Amino acid sequence: MSLRRRATQDLPAAFIIAALLALLWLGLAEGEGWWFGGPAILAVVLMTLHLSPVRAQPLHPLGLLRFVAYFISQSLYGGLDVAGRALHPRLPLLIEKRQIAVQLPDGPARTVLVGTISLLPGTLAVDLEDDLLTVHGIAGDPMANIRRLEKRVADLFGLPDAGMRI
Amino acid sequence: MLTDWWTIALVTVGCAFFLAGTVGLLRFPDVHTRLHALTKADNVGLGLICLGLMIHDGTLPGILRLGFIWILAIFAATVSAFLIARWHESAGTED
Structure with a gap:
């Protein structure tokens, strides 16, 4: 599967993971330090999509x-x-x-x-x-x-x- | 304050579930039945305590933190219950 096709297929999953991580950051850092949290979330999402052996499945x-x-x-x-x-x-x-x-x-x-x-x-x-x-x-x-x-x-x-x- | 009474009620009932789960741990006859008591009673107990504390805290970050605590704890509970149950099954140990 080409990288581009994978990227478009995984887009919804990427948004959901990013949203959950953002909520976690908001909870732990009390809404501060987004200059660090934001890039960290982005890095984790990219790594998750790259390393995860399981294909993301959309939820209904x-x-x-x-x-x-x-x-x-x-x-x-x-x-x-x-x-x-x-x-x-x-x-x-x-x-x-x-x-x-x-x-x-x-x-x-x-x-x-x-x-x-x-x-x-x-x-x-x-x-x-x-x-x-x-x-x-x-x-x-x-x-x-x-x-x-x-x-x-x-x-x-x-x-x-x-x-x-x- | 009315919200304080909600917090007191929810945390008290939550503690009662933990107590019942512990009684089950002591009274139930074998590994599998004890796991039933721990996973189910503690899931509800912790859920009620977190809910009570959410009402008490009232800030968005606090509510999120308590929600994550509950979800991560029941994740750990159900996975470790499955692993212990499976280990017990394959080890074939006497109760």
């Missing part, structure tokens, strides 16, 4: 919004659920371990899936080998929860989920 804005809302509400529910179980006198745990075939394509989508599984109610990511995900569950229906999360992650990256078995 509506999918992102829905994913964040889902993540926050489910995090709260998951925290309440596990706190309730920990404090319950009889310690009610429905322990099960399942292997599930992941339907999302390899790459960032899978990373997000495995990263969020452990923060959502009743599920913990244990292992991912090729397409086979091992999940440990203590509550609810882990299979159904993972399938729902997969659909949200597919939305996040604007991937079609028509072929996915739900």
Whole structure:
């Protein structure tokens, strides 16, 4: 791929990385020292695009919004659920371990899936080998929860989920 | 001030989640169930504490800092939980 083509393809990703770094600088330096922060951000963006082995994947804005809302509400529910179980006198745990075939394509989508599984109610990511995900569950229906999360992650990256078995 | 009460309420509830997560760490029977308690309860606990402190701070840089703290901490929590769970699985150690 020519350098010019790569540059135009990566432009949206470059803007997003630059925006996030600018927010971080604003937070850490309290809005001062942009003469240093600005060039540093530019250098980091260029280096990231040059060195990253992963192709930047565009996020779907509506999918992102829905994913964040889902993540926050489910995090709260998951925290309440596990706190309730920990404090319950009889310690009610429905322990099960399942292997599930992941339907999302390899790459960032899978990373997000495995990263969020452990923060959502009743599920913990244990292992991912090729397409086979091992999940440990203590509550609810882990299979159904993972399938729902997969659909949200597919939305996040604007991937079609028509072929996915739900 | 009303905002102070919001801060007090959110930080208190956040601490309660940390307490519940610690109780889970002590009471749950094995490595995997303990990881459930730590990742989920601490995610919510830290989120609520950061939210409470954001209200208290009220400046843009402060709010951004607290937001980054929460996001980076849950990144670290979920990645380390996955690595510990996988290590435990492959090591096949007794609980």
